[in-house]
Amino acid sequence: MFKRTNVRYPRPSLKSLLWGSLGGSAGILAVIIGVGLYIVETLTRPKRLATFALYTFSPFELGIPAEDVTFPSLHNDYQVNGWYVPHPGATTTIVVSPGYRGSRSDVLGLCALLWKAGHNVLVFEYYGHGTVVGMPVTLGYREINDFLGAVAYAKQRAPEARLGAVGYSMGAAVSIMGTARSPEIEALVADSAFATHRRVVEFAVSRTLHLPFIIFEWVTDLILWLRAGYRFNQVEPLRDIARISPRPVMIIHGMKDTIVDPHDAPLLYKAAGEPRELWLVQDVEHCGAYFFDRVEYMRRVNEFFDVYLRQRTPVSPDTDTDAQSEGPTSLSEAI
Template identity: 65%
Template sequence: MAIFQQKRSVRRSLKKLALGGLVGGSVGIVGSIFAVSMYIVDTLIRPKRLTSFYELYTFTPFELDLPAEEITFPPVEGDHQVTGWYIPYPGATTTIIVCPGYRGRRADVLGTSAHLWKAGHNVLAFEYYGHGSVVGSPVTLGYRELNDFLGAIEYAKQRAPQTRLGAIGYSMGAAIALMAAARRPEVEAVIADSPFATHKSAVEYAVRRTLHIPFVVFDRITDTLLWWRAGYHFNQVEPIREIGKIAPRPVLLIHGLKDSIVDPEDAPKLYEAAGDPKELWLVPDAEHCGVYFVDREAYVEKMLNFFDLHLRKSRPPIQLQGRKEASSAEQGGTRPFGVGQEV
């Protein structure tokens, strides 16, 4: 999933950030703080062009013999097109939306997508605009990318309106999946692998691990520069404020306790903020988005069982039932089932 490459890239960027701070110190403390804060923001939103062999040439559905369609769809806001693969499964009753994280490509989630398709789900795998194969456009850490995920929901509904929707996301993609599900009840089950609790916590953790300086020193100036350069503030991307709205739809949170990109402490915070039903899976020896690599079989089994239980064996939550069912209940029909009840 290009996670470890992402890790090395972040560390290189933060080393440059530290050097920038030292240079800035020659013109005073304020200048140093401003220089470091500016570097944080520029590193975050700056486009990154694909240059290496690994980045330019990756596996595709062809190598896995998947009947994938090359697709594009619009975000709910914006004039660009999001790229992805749609992998239909004959007679599927479910569609799973799969997305990578910051600077991630759809190829990074191809393994997960293949397992989901083989289990009988339609799969919509996409990459956030500017983060993957399409480069040259400034990016954010979930603020504008949320529109891409909401666009994926619309596309999935159009392609297979009769199916129930689930989602699995990684890192930034996991944080976005939580925020999108909080806004859109059509997403009935969410797996979030290594999400951050807040935009600020993700930046703070990176700075703290690299510079060994409290982020409070840079907090206010960085937030102001983020608004000036990218048009949003830290507090506009906070999954922890929204995850509680997903209930009574289920959430599975996954996190490695050796994560060097997103603070592992964010996982229990998100779990505490979530409503039932919820599950937290912490793995001691896993890096960022690395639980799959620690035990592939266990990961795939848990993922498939989660969607099987909550999308195939249960009825939709009451508030998700259509007007037809509600009308039937009012006329003496059966009452809708709640989350977790067996058909």
């Protein structure tokens, strides 16, 4: 028979346990900081457009009399690029802004249709996002100065014209914040706007990392302040939208949006004062409502500006709109 012997295993000392836990905590902290750095760098890093991206449609192909224009941002620290399309006898001007890293050509089709409806049109691209690159961008914090510069330029070009605005994605969020600060804008269409800076980052993190954003929120917010000079709570259309009333707001959003949480639209709608409109479009991706049904989209947008900028009585369409295009009939259905 084998003789049984007692084997004593060395007990880890308190010191080794402490160092081990500190090492593990340091590793977790390093991962959290790394993710925060990646989020901020991805968000703000300049991105030069590929050469072929610069060769796209222009007003020339659509036969509209657009002028290449530049105007200063609010603080006159750089020039913003745009197209101004004057319409003879127009009593209204619509300011159109594309989204994050978008160019003015992205929304050229809408601009042409607005011009054909009798509006002057000013479309611009946020500095650093479109054809002019090379400097860090933000998600609305600095870009609001471009929007306010566009409003001033539109008023300068047609002082007697009443102003409206259409924005997409980040451009819609900026248009909400800018309209709240610009009494000159009398009617706003916001397509695929995010409710807050934090929410749009949280939505992206949850879809890509499948982890709760609260793990990375504090460090991302700190790095954003250190690298870009602002914090999440300084970009909140949800806070500003109530200040637009009694001027009207139309909110449009695709319910299959994978860039901005579709629930942001009802949040903005709830926060907005009257008059307000909400159009939620089923089975449509980010900024896709126009492409889903161009006729219905332009009918709604043109009627909105006719009613609130031209004081015309709305006319109901002859036929019922596709139910899929109409979206939910109540806010509770959207939420």
